[in-house]
Amino acid sequence: MIVTLDYESELPLYSQLYDEIVRGIADGSLAPGDSLPSVRSLAGDLSINLHTVNKTYQRLKQEGYVQIHRQKGALVQPPGSVPATPEFRAMMSRQLRSLAAEAVCRSMKEEEFVEQCRSAYRSLKGENSS
Template identity: 50%
Template sequence: MDVYINLDFESNEPIYTQLMHQIIAGIAKKELKPGDALPSVRSLAADIGINLHTVNKAYQQLKQEGFILIHRQKGVVINPDGVPQADDQYMNNLTSTLHPIIAESICRGLSKEQVLQLTGELYENFTKKEGGDK
């Protein structure tokens, strides 16, 4: 796996969620491509020093959301068909997730332009290619 996993054991965010987010980021940045193999649950748990049930929980959630497939013979792979595209349910979940973040940003004095600039910069971090080409 080409993606470096960096977990923050002091974070309030659960370890399995951090692991999921980093794998999803690897897919978004095209560091992980459709069909790429991921380490087994046991191997990844040993490599990063966490409980195998934590890795299993992350993998099961990623499987449920269509990011990975788990085969008995082939192991864990990034979904060869690619990640399922956004549908109404995804858009509803995204709205529910962003709603409190936007509300807090407003309460903390951020302007619409600041929020849009930040989200634009984050988006660019996932979509820019090496060498500056897009």
């Protein structure tokens, strides 16, 4: 899996790394049972602080995307193993409302907004956008 971080972004690096790993799990480039690189290795590869990677891995563990074992490291869990909790649904609603507000302010049509959401979801599921 190739991780791309924007070091100039206002979004913290740990959030960007979290998003990249979750996206890799969703699109299948990280399969269930795959080991993530060690904290030290990934920090070195990305030229970021060890604590940034550790914070990301702890958040992935807390959310159920990985299990952390002493000898095996961080292991990817199957995509369906993380339930859509009420807290997740509330967070998703807040984020979508923010995106929708920006779309409205930029005069984007509702159909285009919905199609963008559908296309993003389907691309991660490996489906065509028909």
